[in-house]
Amino acid sequence: ETGVTQSPTHLIKTRGQQVTLRCSSQSGHNTVSWYQQALGQGPQFIFQYYREEENGRGNFPPRFSGLQFPNYSSELNVNALELDDSALYLCASSYRRSGTSGSYNEQFFGPGTRLTVL
Amino acid sequence: AQSVTQPDIHITVSEGASLELRCNYSYGATPYLFWYVQSPGQGLQLLLKYFSGDTLVQGIKGFEAEFKRSQSSFNLRKPSVHWSDAAEYFCAVGAGNNDMRFGAGTRLTVKP
Numbered sequence: 001e002t003g004v005t006q007s008p009t010h011l012i013k014t015r016g017q018q019v020t021l022r023c024s025s026q027s028g029h030n031t032v033s034w035y036q037q038a039l040g041q042g043p044q045f046i047f048q049y050y051r052e053e054e055n056g057r058g059n060f061p062p063r064f065s066g067l068q069f070p071n072y073s074s075e076l077n078v079n080a081l082e083l084d085d086s087a088l089y090l091c092a093s094s095y096r097r098s099g100t101s102g103s104y105n106e107q108f109f110g111p112g113t114r115l116t117v118l
Numbered sequence: 119a120q121s122v123t124q125p126d127i128h129i130t131v132s133e134g135a136s137l138e139l140r141c142n143y144s145y146g147a148t149p150y151l152f153w154y155v156q157s158p159g160q161g162l163q164l165l166l167k168y169f170s171g172d173t174l175v176q177g178i179k180g181f182e183a184e185f186k187r188s189q190s191s192f193n194l195r196k197p198s199v200h201w202s203d204a205a206e207y208f209c210a211v212g213a214g215n216n217d218m219r220f221g222a223g224t225r226l227t228v229k230p
Binding site: 004033035040041042043044045048056058090092106107108109110111112 | 161210
């Protein structure tokens, strides 16, 4: 069984640029959630994707967007990068049964992508 | 709004000593509660979860947590800490809108 993987491991961008982060979900999982973890803080929920559609969003601006593909892998895109976007971005996958809330199933986290914005 | 508070930013315990990490939550309905551990450079690993039923929950690595509705708490405990337990610990609550709210974390240092 393959766990959650994320790429790249580290990334350095400059303010105003755009970035795409990738996540491969664990085998058998159909839901992907993205979190931002700033230094010294707990993860903050960005959004969740279920069956290729956004299925819940935290308090993040529209320049944070995502995609989920038919194989349940996912991308997180951030446009117009700001210095405060520097953080560890975590992806988590889970299996959600139809008709249940995805938030309450066990989420398996990837190792994260460390994004630095200069 | 749903929220989680971990009052202790940093705790130091001696190896072999008991451990209790505090977690208080604010949530209008029956909460879904979690404890995760994060080692440096790693993702989050689930230690245990509470959805319903028995208020004392057993987890991996010898950890347990007790849900106390009257105190809005879900404290994590371990009777004897090992040096390998040194890490960052996060309490989280399953909230509406399909998200999880995490506390700011408690960093655990284990003295030899």
